[in-house]
Amino acid sequence: MLSARSVAVGHGRTPLLSGVDLDVGPGEIVGLVGPSGGGKTSLARVLAGLDKPLEGEVRVDGRVAMLFQSPRRSVDPRLTLRRSIEICATESGVDWERLCTKADLPLGLLDRYPRQVSDGQLQRAAIARALAGEPRYLLCDEMTAALDPVTTAAVVTTVRRAADEDGAGVLFISHDLPLVGACSDRVLEIQGTRVAPSTALSTRKATRS
Numbered sequence: 001m002l003s004a005r006s007v008a009v010g011h012g013r014t015p016l017l018s019g020v021d022l023d024v025g026p027g028e029i030v031g032l033v034g035p036s037g038g039g040k041t042s043l044a045r046v047l048a049g050l051d052k053p054l055e056g057e058v059r060v061d062g063r064v065a066m067l068f069q070s071p072r073r074s075v076d077p078r079l080t081l082r083r084s085i086e087i088c089a090t091e092s093g094v095d096w097e098r099l100c101t102k103a104d105l106p107l108g109l110l111d112r113y114p115r116q117v118s119d120g121q122l123q124r125a126a127i128a129r130a131l132a133g134e135p136r137y138l139l140c141d142e143m144t145a146a147l148d149p150v151t152t153a154a155v156v157t158t159v160r161r162a163a164d165e166d167g168a169g170v171l172f173i174s175h176d177l178p179l180v181g182a183c184s185d186r187v188l189e190i191q192g193t194r195v196a197p198s199t200a201l202s203t204r205k206a207t208r209s
């Protein structure tokens with residue numbers, strides 16, 4: 001479980017969010033929506049252990065990988081995609097075919113540099129890199145915001161598979177409310193300084209039952 005208890009998040013003395021209690025379980029996709037500047041990224045960074053909470057505690061029973069809107073900022077431009085992925089892999093011999101199938105990344109792109117692939121292809125390489133580290137949790141921060149609808153659908157399918165087949169717990173942050181509703185098992189919403197279950201969005205679970 002990835003859990004936050006009584007967490008406060010912010011960049012100064014005044015918290016952006018406080019009293020955050022949140023759980024992401026294995027195999028579950030939890031959506032997070034909220035206004036621009038509401039603190040979604042700040043919270044995700046605290047959950048990923050990249051920043052410290054102002055108050056409270058984050059507990060996580062495994063590796064966490066974070067995926068961002070712009071993979072160009074997180075992938076080293078001097079390395080081929082293969083090398084970027086290799087250095088994050090838990091296994092020394094990467095099963096490239098299996099990994100690329102999972103991430104929907106064409107094998108033929110592996111020896112290219114980031115500047116030689118499209119944004120959508122690079123996002124898939126970033127996913128492959130994250131999956132190579134066998135994370136128990138994926139924090140997806142607006143990871144589809146710069147992608148076309150077809151690539152968005154492919155990326156969401158990949159994330160869904162990581163949850164269903166590998167048991168990854170996912171926090172899926174997006175401005176795209178229908179997308180969040182369609183791919184999440186439940187949705188949380190930032191309301192002022194609080195994080196609460198969303199009442200506005202129906203989720204895929206609710207739609208299926």
Ligand SMILES: Nc1ncnc2c1ncn2[C@@H]1O[C@H](COP(=O)(O)OP(=O)(O)OP(=O)(O)O)[C@@H](O)[C@H]1O
Pocket residue numbers: 011016034035036037038039040041042043
């Ligand atoms: N490193 C930082 N130092 C100071 N203030 C910051 C820092 N990072 C973010 N902020 C501020 O904290 C607030 C919340 O930012 P955050 O990026 O968490 O919001 P968000 O909900 O992810 O927004 P968006 O949906 O627009 O991406 C904003 O007012 C932002 O300007």
